[in-house]
Amino acid sequence: MANNEHTITIDGTEIHFKAGQTIMDAALSAKIYIPHLCHYPGLTPSGNCRLCVVELNGKHVTACTTQAQFGQQIRNQTPELHAARMAITQMLFVEGNHICPSCEKSGNCKLQAMGYYLGMRDEHYPQFNPRREMDASHPAVLLDRSRCILCDLCVRASREVDGKNVFAIAGRGIHAHLIVNSASGKLGDSDIAVDDVAANICPVGAILIKEKGYVTPIGRRIYDQRMISEVAFDEHVPEHEEHGND
Amino acid sequence: MTDHKIKIATTSLAGCFGCHMSFLDMDEKLAILSEYIEFNRSPFTDIKHCEPSDIGLIEGGVCTAENVHVLREFRTHCRILVAVGACAITGGVPAMRNYFDLRDCLEEAYLHGAGITNPQIPNDTELPLLLDKVYPVGDVVKIDYFLPGCPPPADAFLQLLLPLLDGKAPQMTGEKLHYD
Numbered sequence: 439m440a441n442n443e444h445t446i447t448i449d450g451t452e453i454h455f456k457a458g459q460t461i462m463d464a465a466l467s468a469k470i471y472i473p474h475l476c477h478y479p480g481l482t483p484s485g486n487c488r489l490c491v492v493e494l495n496g497k498h499v500t501a502c503t504t505q506a507q508f509g510q511q512i513r514n515q516t517p518e519l520h521a522a523r524m525a526i527t528q529m530l531f532v533e534g535n536h537i538c539p540s541c542e543k544s545g546n547c548k549l550q551a552m553g554y555y556l557g558m559r560d561e562h563y564p565q566f567n568p569r570r571e572m573d574a575s576h577p578a579v580l581l582d583r584s585r586c587i588l589c590d591l592c593v594r595a596s597r598e599v600d601g602k603n604v605f606a607i608a609g610r611g612i613h614a615h616l617i618v619n620s621a622s623g624k625l626g627d628s629d630i631a632v633d634d635v636a637a638n639i640c641p642v643g644a645i646l647i648k649e650k651g652y653v654t655p656i657g658r659r660i661y662d663q664r665m666i667s668e669v670a671f672d673e674h675v676p677e678h679e680e681h682g683n684d
Numbered sequence: 685m686t687d688h689k690i691k692i693a694t695t696s697l698a699g700c701f702g703c704h705m706s707f708l709d710m711d712e713k714l715a716i717l718s719e720y721i722e723f724n725r726s727p728f729t730d731i732k733h734c735e736p737s738d739i740g741l742i743e744g745g746v747c748t749a750e751n752v753h754v755l756r757e758f759r760t761h762c763r764i765l766v767a768v769g770a771c772a773i774t775g776g777v778p779a780m781r782n783y784f785d786l787r788d789c790l791e792e793a794y795l796h797g798a799g800i801t802n803p804q805i806p807n808d809t810e811l812p813l814l815l816d817k818v819y820p821v822g823d824v825v826k827i828d829y830f831l832p833g834c835p836p837p838a839d840a841f842l843q844l845l846l847p848l849l850d851g852k853a854p855q856m857t858g859e860k861l862h863y864d
């Protein structure tokens with residue numbers, strides 16, 4: 439591998455990348471975990487959660503949006519990046535209403551799993567206690583915006599895989615919120631279907647499938663069994679022809 | 685370990701006592717622990733006020749004026765204060781009322797709820813005043829350690845207490861971390 443022009447180094451380990459791959463994709467293929475919440479292989483990266491920020495030649499870049507290039511020296515697991523990732527995760531917790539003991543997503547939730555991975559004990563920042571609109575208008579899909587981390591995954595999945603464009607993020611900063619593309623703004627009037635990737639990709643408990651609660655008991659769920667750093671290697675959305683319909 | 689017994693005080697604020705039950709779940713290890721600890725104010729004793737103690741364990745979030753009072757008393761008297769469980773750390777399930785106005789919660793519970801025969805919102809002076817929201821204990825006083833979980837498993841209490849009894853900072857291992 440040493441003489442190959444397609445290599446980068448992450449925390450001292452030299453890995454191979456394919457032309458056009460991002461640092462994140464190359465790392466995942468080499469089974470090196472770079473923490474992330476808004477990235478999902480197979481969807482266009484959006485670089486918004488900032489958990490995957492790594493140090494590249496002394497600068498900070500998001501691994502999911504930066505192309506891998508020969509000779510890059512990348513630092514991923516450093517105490518400074520760990521502290522930054524912890525702060526981001528704690529802020530995500532306090533910015534929403536994350537009441538894990540009463541949340542159906544508990545054990546299957548990536549935000550919670552990130553907390554476990556980083557060794558988070560508390561939320562550090564004062565609770566924000568937002569009040570955001572709940573949308574229970576669809577017979578099979580529930581949207582509770584109070585837990586949305588604005589990762590944009592449902593937006594991209596709907597557009598790029600389902601070909602529907604059901605979701606979008608509106609507003610800026612503290613006013614940013616998820617909107618539904620239907621005349622009433624309600625999920626029930628949109629063309630989302632229960633099997634859509636968009637209905638199933640939410641990393642937290644903001645989009646839930648109704649009438650499935652507790653099919654798998656707590657204790658036997660995904661992140662009760664495995665760390666997020668292992669599960670991440672198995673994730674992929676099927677290849678799609680075109681990106682976007684807008 | 686020290687030659688004198690370590691004093692521990694515990695209380696439940698806006699909590700369900702699940703964390704206290706989990707503490708008791710240590711079963712026979714409690715017998716070993718009792719050689720090194722004694723309880724001050726706690727549901728396990730009948731002491732009314734927290735006296736100077738080495739460790740204070742707080743279960744539950746802060747939802748009434750009385751909770752604030754008790755929490756501050758614990759902070760004054762406990763050298764090391766530990767937030768135990770999801771409610772103390774984040775507000776937990778009781779904090780679900782933060783989605784709504786306090787007035788709406790009271791009216792739903794005491795005026796409009798199903799099966800109410802004599803609708804009235806309680807206002808006895810004996811009753812502690814409800815706060816506008818349920819707060820994590822860390823929003824009210826400084827907390828030294830956090831023991832997450834709903835409730836934290838019995839072994840997590842041991843993992844926290846054993847080093848503290850030895851005067852060392854506790855290190856919690858990943859598998860003892862639970863938020864659910």
Ligand code: SF4
Binds near residue numbers: 541543548643
């Ligand atoms: S969405 Fe995840 S982090 Fe938020 S309350 Fe549910 S389980 Fe907890």
Ligand code: SF4
Binds near residue numbers: 585587593639
């Ligand atoms: S609803 Fe879920 S998938 Fe969509 S932006 Fe919010 S957190 Fe992400």
